């Protein structure tokens with residue numbers, strides 16, 4: 001993490017130096033530009049003829065300003081993107097390292113901050129922009145009319161020039177608008193990942209699937225949001241460059257061109273001053289118009305995003321059946337499943353588990369038991385792998401439904417830095433009788449007496465039973481246990497398995513147990529034996 005921070009700091013310093021360098025060069029060009037206009041005025045007041053080379057010098061210096069302006073803007077616009085990436089990665093690392101309460105206290109605020117820029121822009125557009133736009137439109141019309149009636153040839157020439165600038169900013173603002181939509185889409189994806197996991201954060205922890213969350217989060221950040229934001233920053237740099245050139249150089253250029261007209265005998269020198277003043281008025285509404293186009297697109301996209309993210313709609317699939325209906329039948333049909341780039345792990349597998357028929361999942365190490373469990377839990381999906389609950393395809397079921405009906409205790413126990421009881425309840429309210437019952441079922445009475453506040457002192461087997469107690473207490477319809485007794489001695493196994501069976505029967509929980517231990521057979525009505533491919 002410290003390494004990342006240092007890289008960021010050195011990047012900031014490097015950008016500051018580069019921006020400063022190009023900014024100074026830009027200033028030098030502007031100074032040269034003013035000096036060139038001054039010398040043009042001197043030349044004309046001395047009665048010397050207008051030389052076309054003066055015009056080329058002016059244009060050359062203008063080009064210099066464009067290039068330097070862009071180079072100083074480029075790094076400036078890129079920094080927030082890189083800084084945000086760094087911050088998001090740091091956030092993700094912290095999220096994964098801390099206990100479950102982190103989700104509750106930090107995530108929603110953090111998620112909102114992802115959209116903060118767009119939200120403040122939206123407010124700005126709704127409140128301030130219409131007033132500014134009205135004022136500037138009025139100035140533009142008045143200025144244009146004044147210039148046109150006083151000197152139509154100069155007016156036409158300047159409006160041609162302004163038209164070209166407008167066309168350029170229009171093209172850019174359209175591009176920026178398109179990319180804003182893409183940025184929002186990517187932000188939305190990232191938000192959805194965070195949001196769905198905030199809602200179901202316990203499920204993530206229950207399933208011990210932090211790596212799965214982390215992989216999705218980082219992938220969206222690395223390959224989705226950041227590249228698009230980089231393009232957006234580049235477009236913004238171009239846009240702001242044109243803006244700053246217009247605001248600094250256009251009035252001066254207007255004055256310079258006015259002088260050319262004087263040299264040609266087409267207008268009086270007095271009009272130049274008013275032309276200069278008008279030009280500084282005219283460039284503002286042009287930028288405003290172009291920017292408003294961008295904001296309009298942003299606003300529409302943001303509204304749609306806010307609707308999808310913040311306005312929670314019931315999922316279609318949850319409407320098509322009763323959310324509380326218990327699972328009567330679990331059907332698994334796997335024609336073939338392979339990890340990307342690997343040979344098939346599971347193939348030709350078809351079985352059903354009916355409510356109350358505890359099932360053992362057997363097979364040698366590497367046969368695919370954990371893979372099958374991940375498919376049932378919906379953590380993995382394959383086009384030739386179908387898992388149905390009461391005939392409904394598992395892929396269409398919401399995380400909320402899953403957390404109510406199907407739970408998993410992973411092979412590796414997961415505990416949080418809170419008391420043992422809190423590790424079981426995770427802050428939810430259960431009656432004392434319910435807790436005592438589950439403590440008894442998991443043979444945890446003595447453990448609770450000895451280590452109630454010292455969860456880190458638990459052995460692997462004790463921690464595993466705490467994880468099982470946590471899930472049993474929620475009384476899912478189906479509870480999957482991955483190697484639940486691998487770390488238990490024979491005496492504890494002999495106590496634990498009958499109690500587990502009684503608890504499951506009492507609360508209508510169907511168990512699916514992956515195990516190499518034959519002791520589990522006594523508990524189960526059927527065995528699914530996997531063979532190594």
Ligand SMILES: Nc1ncnc2c1ncn2[C@@H]1O[C@H](COP(=O)(O)OP(=O)(O)OP(=O)(O)O)[C@@H](O)[C@H]1O
Pocket residue numbers: 339340342345363364365366367368369370371372
């Ligand atoms: N993410 C992955 N990408 C590629 N291959 C994987 C991935 N996860 C597991 N495998 C491979 O799939 C095969 C089945 O692994 P799995 O963990 O499902 O077996 P298992 O039966 O649960 O083994 P064990 O009893 O040792 O836990 C193994 O060969 C494993 O290397």
